[in-house]
Amino acid sequence: MSKRTIAVELATPGLDPQGRPARIPLEAGVGALERYGEPDAGEHMLINIGPQHPATHGVLRLVVELDGETVVRVIPHVGYLHSGFEKLGEYRHYNQIIPLTDRTDYLSPMANNVGFALAAEQLMGIEITPRCTVLRVIACEMSRIISHMVWLGTTSIDLGAFTPFLWAFQERERIYNLQEMWTGARLTTSVTRVGGMMADVTDDFVAGLRQFVDTYPKTLHEIDRVLTRNAVWVGRTQGVGVMTAQEAVNYSLSGPMLRASGVPYDMRRDKPYLAYDSYEFDVPVGEHGDVYDRYLVRLEECHQSNRILRQALERLPDGPLNIGDPRLILPPKSRAMSDMEAMIYHFKQVMEGVKAPVGEAYVGIENPKGELGTYLVSDGTAKPVRWRIRPPSFINLAALPKMAEGHLLSDLIAINASVDIVMGEVDR
Amino acid sequence: MNPSAEALRGTFAGAIGRAVESCGDTIVYVDRAALLDVMAWLRDTPGQQYDYLVDVTAVEYRDRERSLEVVYNLRSLERRTDLRVKVELDPRGDLAIDSVVPLWQGADWLEREVFDMFGVTFRGHPDLRRILMWETYAEGYPLRKDFPLRGRFSRAEQVRQALNANPEAHYSMEELSIAEAYDELPPDMRERLRRGERGKIPDSE
Structure with a gap:
């Protein structure tokens, strides 16, 4: 068996003369084999992680090329959970698409509902009511909290800390109970409608959320005390998976990944929707762009979300939830069964759907994972020509090979966890 | 209307097609041969600074006579402005276009997805393979x-x-x-x- 000759002489593990992690060209492209001879079986190891592996957070598959324990290259394979949502959307009315959005990023279903409804409303030129605006802010921030709690819990499990996982999931359970109180579903909430919401909140919900807002920071402080200055946590996360600000922008990262790298961009503040500019909150920004900074940014965002929830509860106005246009909003069921006019509207909406004018709209909202964009193109019928989701975790995941190069295999797990992927959204 | 549309027309003249506005967003149609130059100009020119590639996607219309459009959403983080650039392709013709990966690494997976779903090939892309469907998928382009x-x-x-x-x-x-x-x-x-x-x-x- 012939030996593989490696042209790059590695002085320090994995760094080339320019200080960048060295890449040994192993591509099957023409000439590679001529240059380096026959590959040798013993030099580099190829390890397959996933698609069924707890550390890949779903059905992500990573093929990792290892030199000893150092990652030379990572090749992610996605698509195992591809469900063709975008294609399905072209065959559905606008309101019928909302249940599909639950199932994309299933760790923050309410925020996805809001993102889609905002895009459809922009396409149709609808102004929603003040009460609906505030309720949607509550929905978005509740989603951010549960999504970040799942992130914190699973990441700490990946790095060997079990206790914060339990605390985080207890908090998430409380939000799930509130979601169930509001929508009847814990996960598949489908809470928005074009022009309003599926259901209004009850007084019990408001009281429950108020109680949550008051007690939640205690858990955050506990997590903070257990992790932030924990020697193992710091050792496993600091300086790992660094993205500079320039790289983060070049790789189109968004959300906490972008901000941890020191780019202060938050859609809520810089391109406000849902009157976010009238709330008081801070945008945490990291400095080093490593896994530790991503943790700090997300932990602080939980505090800020709690702050926004508190303000939203204070200002929650009375008044109608849905816009008044009977052509867009379903009449109450009791009226549809007793009033001729209401029945006609009901029939037309269910059978024909709501027609959107010709045009296109893109709305990006700050989801827990990053910028969730909804791009809708209409040709004047009741079904969109194109429904495109800009999936934040898909785009963030694309930077994984870049971040993991030259690190240890165990760091790859930490880096992958820090991206905060959810495969339902990556694969759609 | 975003002033970048006029600036583009002043610089590239013939390569810039119509500029329209929809739901408050400006859309500029660009000739496919000039795409890479236009994008580099938009990214690097002071006063434009569209340094952030939000999204790459494509749209095919139900109307068979309309072109297939490749859509680039650009953003200037500095100026907090968005611009949408479109390139029209003939759906029955040659669906090839220059890759913008040399300008934005983030376009890598996005262009792979457009290739996977629409069959648009990106010239100069470092690794143009299917991404969501498997590599030997033989049924065509799902979207x-x-x-x-x-x-x-x-x-x-x-x-x-x-x-x-x-x-x-x-x-x-x-x-x-x-x-x-x-x-x-x-x-x-x-x-x-x-x-x-x-x-x-x-x-x-």
Whole structure:
């Protein structure tokens, strides 16, 4: 068996003369084999992680090329959970698409509902009511909290800390109970409608959320005390998976990944929707762009979300939830069964759907994972020509090979966890 | 209307098509030959600074007469402005366009997805493979309008193909070149590998 000759002489593990992690060209492209001879079986190891592996957070598959324990290259394979949502959307009315959005990023279903409804409303030129605006802010921030709690819990499990996982999931359970109180579903909430919401909140919900807002920071402080200055946590996360600000922008990262790298961009503040500019909150920004900074940014965002929830509860106005246009909003069921006019509207909406004018709209909202964009193109019928989701975790995941190069295999797990992927959204 | 549209017309003249506004967003149509120059200009010119590529996607209309559009959403983080750039392609013609990966690394997976779903090839892309569908997927391009919702093949045919699939095919040629498995490969696969061929992607038709 012939030996593989490696042209790059590695002085320090994995760094080339320019200080960048060295890449040994192993591509099957023409000439590679001529240059380096026959590959040798013993030099580099190829390890397959996933698609069924707890550390890949779903059905992500990573093929990792290892030199000893150092990652030379990572090749992610996605698509195992591809469900063709975008294609399905072209065959559905606008309101019928909302249940599909639950199932994309299933760790923050309410925020996805809001993102889609905002895009459809922009396409149709609808102004929603003040009460609906505030309720949607509550929905978005509740989603951010549960999504970040799942992130914190699973990441700490990946790095060997079990206790914060339990605390985080207890908090998430409380939000799930509130979601169930509001929508009847814990996960598949489908809470928005074009022009309003599926259901209004009850007084019990408001009281429950108020109680949550008051007690939640205690858990955050506990997590903070257990992790932030924990020697193992710091050792496993600091300086790992660094993205500079320039790289983060070049790789189109968004959300906490972008901000941890020191780019202060938050859609809520810089391109406000849902009157976010009238709330008081801070945008945490990291400095080093490593896994530790991503943790700090997300932990602080939980505090800020709690702050926004508190303000939203204070200002929650009375008044109608849905816009008044009977052509867009379903009449109450009791009226549809007793009033001729209401029945006609009901029939037309269910059978024909709501027609959107010709045009296109893109709305990006700050989801827990990053910028969730909804791009809708209409040709004047009741079904969109194109429904495109800009999936934040898909785009963030694309930077994984870049971040993991030259690190240890165990760091790859930490880096992958820090991206905060959810495969339902990556694969759609 | 975003002033960048006028600035583009002043610089590139003939390469810039119509500029329209929809729901408050400015859309500029660009000739496909000039795409890379226009994008580089938009990214690097002071006063434009569209340094952030939000999204790359494509749209095919139900109207067969309309072009297939490749859509680029750009943003200037500095100036907090968005611009949408579109390139029109003939859906029955040559669906090839320059890749913007040299300008934005973030376009890598996005362009792969457009290739996977619409069959648009990006010249100069470093690794243009299918991404959400598997590499040997033979039914065509799912988001094209002529692609039926349930796929081209019958369920029976899809099951048959899945059961007959070669387990080695779960690794790309590139990955196999690293693995010990290389020496155990059948000679024809090694030969393909030597020639630098990727997993074969059959034509959709």
